[in-house]
Amino acid sequence: MMSSDGRRDQIRESRKMLKDPSAIDSRRQARILVVDDEPRMLDSLQMLLTRMGYEADTASGGKPACQMLAKRQYDLALLDLRMDDLNGHQVMRFMADRDIATSIVVVSGETTFTSVSTALRRGAEDYIKKPFAPEELSTTIARVLLKRQMEREHIMLHERLQKSSVLHRYIVNSSPDIVFMLDREGCFTFVNNKAEALLGYHRKDLVGKHFRNVLEPDELARLKESTRGFDKGNCTIRNIEIDIRPRGDKHATRHFELTVFPITRGTFSTGGEAQKNAMLADKSTHQALDSQDFIGIYGTARDITERKEAEDFINFQAYHDLLTRLPNRALFKDRLNMAIAQCRRRQNRLAVLFLDLDRFKVVNDTLGHAMGDRLLQSVALRLQKCLREGDTLSRFGGDEFVLLLPEISGREDARQVARKVINVLKEPFMLAEHEAFVGVSVGIAVFPEAGTNMEQLIQNADIAMYHVKGRGKEGYQFFSDSMVVNASNRLEIERDMRKALDNGEFRVYYQPQISSTTGEIIGVEALVRWHHPTRGILYPGQFIPLAEETRLIVDISEWVLRNACIEVKRWLDGGYGNIRLAVNFAMAQIEHPQFVPMLTSMLEELQFPPENLEIELTENMIMTDLDSLVGKLREIAGYGVTIAIDDFGTGYSSLSCLNRLPINTLKVDKTFVQDIQDNDEACIVNAIISMAHGLKLNIVAEGVETSTQLEYLKKLGCQEIQGFYFSEARPADEAVQMIAQRFHKKADATT
Template identity: 45%
Template sequence: MSDEEELPQGTATILLVDDNPVDLLVVCKQFKRAGYRVVVAREAEEAIERAGFVQPDLILLDVVLPQSSGFELCRRLKATASTQDIPVIFITALTDVSDKVSAFEAGGVDYITKPFQIGEVLARVNTQLSLRAMQQLLNARNQQLQQQLSEQRLQREELEYRATHDMLTELPNRALFMDRLTHAIERARRNQSQLAVLFIDLDKFKIINDTLGHGAGDELLQSVAERLRSCARKSDTLGRLGGDEFVVLAENTSAVADIETLIERLSSKLVEPVLLAGLMHSVTCSIGISLYPRDGETAETLLKHADLAMFQAKDRGRNAYRFFEASMQETLNRRVSLERQLHEAFDRDEFVLYYQPQIDLRNGRICSLEALVRWQSPNEGLVLPGHFVPLAEESRLILALGEWVLRSACLQLQRWLNRGVPVVPVAINLAAAQFADPTLDQLLKGALVESELDARYLELELTESMSMSDPEVSLAMMHRLKEIGVSLAIDDFGTGFSNLSYVRRFPVDKLKIDRTFVEGMISNPQDNSIVLSVIRLAHSLGLKAVAEGVETEGQVRLLAEGGCDMFQGHQFRPALAAPDIEDLLQRQVCVSPDLLARPFQLRTVLLVEDEPQVANSFRRMVRNHDIHVIAVEGPAQAYEVLAQQDIGVVVSDYRMPREDGIQFLSNVKRLYPNSIRILMTGHVDRGTLENTINQAEAFRFIAKPWYSDQVIATLEQAFQRYDYLSRAGGVSESLGM
């Protein structure tokens, strides 16, 4: 039989290694008849090559071969991984017992001496092939068993991993973290050392999850986990308890400073912007810390106390950390009680709407109202929204509360209309979860139908961050709301991350300037520039600008001068109950026209001086020169006076608390560039004064103690300069004033 002849699949292959042609011919012929495939090799190297290539089921090997013995060849075959398991039967004329021993030592399984009976050879070959087949079957079964055991072990390990780890972040879960914390407490007890538990909660995660979707929320959680890994110490244990709650176990923390260093590292890493839904977002965190053994001796107690401290950090305005204090338990008890009462408040109908007027800065009339929810608690009294709305958001009551506000405002408006009250539109704030609800437009339609209210009386306010969380989704919802007929406003404008290309496309009617900028606009040039820029932006887009949180007359006058359309704030009225608002509407109460303009005070000096005797002396000095003096004790009062009226000359002392005269005059230069600024001091060196004048922070300076004639002359020069600039249409940058 040739090497290439085709045989049925499964036919056993025998490699015959012999250099005797007669033996080869006889054996080949008989084995072919027996149904075997036979491959022949005549010397050792050829046998090695063919054995590796053919992978025979059995080898018949002569001991005496050219250039090598059969024993050596057998040893080589057994030393090779691919052929070491192939059984070898020696066929040889050697009959010495020592040769047989050598054959078995070399790895042979049988030894047949020549001359032989072919029947005997076939019988022995069949026996070895059967034994090999059995061994292969056993090996296969053993491998299968090992594989099954390995798979079971992997499955068990996978189940154990899933039972002890959070699958989203691959951090230890609560069970594993608590186990490790328990062991860490035992070590700390033996070593008399301290450990810390840090409870980390992301700020405003629910807003991101609600507005951007759960996919973006999961991406944020994974990013947080990676950042925690990157800045935690090797000895620290991290964990995720669920939601946006993470924990860190820090062992061997000998000092509070060590913990604060770790917190600073964690906080600064977490606040780095992360890309979510195509936009960059910065996320802060609130951290609570408990210490062993000071704050507890069990894992459960330490974790609970760290959690309490975290809530205190959130109550402090978020993006903060707090160490546990015993008094926090009382605060938690009150919070739990408040949340329980909040659930009951819906059944008891304890919520009430207050309304804050918005004033038209062109005529001083009430042009709209903002509805603000209050909780009339039988235990706590009138509770402001800042104390219970965050609780409502956390407990998912915010949707029910938002629906109640919407329906109640609509019904109140219709009641006023039915009684003939000259109503104005009412604005309602939407929570992030409300705006993310795809059925918001249907809810709005239902409230309008139920109250039989015309949609033109309703305005919805969306925060800037809420609108920009997913601009395309926001845009689609806004158009659906506008089709109903309500107007829209973007609230807290300037505090988020607006993309102006989207703001231009949003079908809104108003931009509401955040109160933080309004508060600083009379004293902070940057805030003033932001307010004026938002007003100009709104007008360029065909929108109205509304200023929030207006508290002073100066703010009102600057806003009116800057072209702002409307304002709201305590300067006119705080939020009032419905009967009080109805009274204002019926009586057509409005702001005095005098409040809407900054009058000019002829030959008036604003004197900023904190020493009363100096201010009185200054008044006496100028009283016979037709100069009016308004004296204030510091910059805060001076900014308000400047906002209320147009002052020609400002004289400021150098040494004042909180803000020196040069900084004050520098701000005045940027806020009111036409005012002529004079520095009065006896403490600044001449070089500083000359630089101040050269940089146009001050027009002149008055030295203390002064000479009356020189002061009067300086003031007259200042008035002349002011008159010139007023006639010329204002100061230019080239003048440096």
């Protein structure tokens, strides 16, 4: 039994507990059984418990109590020891035999040491002596019920933890990823079952072993680099892709995406998640940690082998021909662009060979498409034997192949490869029991003579190849300007050109003209491009000669002038400086009787300022009919339009001719600029620029491609520069963007 001081402490504690809402909730839900054979005591206790807020039943003796305890579940039994039928000890024995988990508080007048100790040994929580104080009873009941509630919650928590542990093991071992933990030395302390399924390593094979046992040296180094700083407090989660060879398989490799982060002493403590998040967010916390806080590494390894293989296959499909496994058109163009850029930097040459098989259609139609595919595969294998290191062979489609020879010393290198290709394909191909013979026609375009960009080189190599076809197939031919319009495609090009204006296939491109002193874009030259629906982009040299012969040049030139004026007028209105528009005019245009009225009325209609237009005439055009030109050009000059002589130095004009014409600008032909290092050529440039200075004419140097040429021309006093060193001809949207960027830079510099 408790002392009076202990009772008082218990009462004070009970009062504190009763103020707690959880205790009040437990009291309201508790069910109590009062067992006594004195009716007055039963009624008194029931009334008191009801006032306290408990649900109370009564049993008038030991036997009824046993019956009620067997039928109904009670949280607490207030049990008297002295009863006639069954005493309290017998009731407790009954409860113990049947494992009835009801808490017991003895309320009895029997207070001998033996009775009290026996009751407590048999499971009684407390012992209250009759007569009792209500406050003492209330305190004892509250304490016992609270203890019962805590025991119940402890059991539930333990069950939840067991279920959580089972669930955790199930989730970890059923994870599609390998889950692992390493200690601070890098040895495995845990690994789930997925390691065995994916890599063949059982848990016992890894736990206690260093992770170097499953990684190749290169991958080991990458993982170490990725986890560098973990032991210094850097808690940033890391992601890395590594390759792991499965156990017992030296050839297979699986790709994994690892996610790893450090385990610190605070990781598993209360509030560890909040602590970890705080560390991740606060760099100063990282620095505050020392190496003793680092325990190890937790990580997951996701198998991404199928994804990587799919990505590799998709990437291969995007850039390769699946039949021959050669680079396709897209990859070839990419490599050609890079080769051109490299050649410009190093002043080298390259060659593009366009290959078209002869008699392939006969084999394909005779033996079937399956045999045709096998033939193409065999051709690809033979052609690859002709390649040097760094060359690129591509299948463009059908029976067309294209070969890139970067950094050749001259035409002879390309010639040797072409001969080699022709010879290697002369040998017969065995297709099942059939012997097939094919030949090849090869067109060659050399950079920079046959083109200075990707489209030109491919197109001109294609034209050269068709020239070989036209003369009887099998052989090779270098591209030349004379091939552009030949007998085999003349009628076709003429027919397509007549439709091109109506179909909107022509485009105006603009090449900037740069001030040599300020670097500003002060003008653009309008150049026409034909976006042919099947032949791709055609350059002026490929259709202008035929357009001049068929007189279609008048309509094309007028269209170019109108559209160029519309676009440049938009730029002028947009505030991008005082841009000058230079437009090439054909002889047929200027010879037209209505040339001057047509030009002036168009400028008025479009509200294009005449002083911003410069017409370009070739030196040979001037010499053809000087007398008829003088009047027209003076009339145009009087209207405000300026006049330039294009390709100057290639014709036969004299100083007297130049003096008669209202000329503002001389354009030095690119042939004199390209080899400007040569003393003889430099003398010609010197003479032209000196003559222009004497005549007080503006100078524009065409075809400037190197800084050496630029600096030389600037020293001579050449006012304007045009060429690939600054930019090739660009579509209108790209040209205006370049102008806008330079204009804004100038504006920023002045402010």
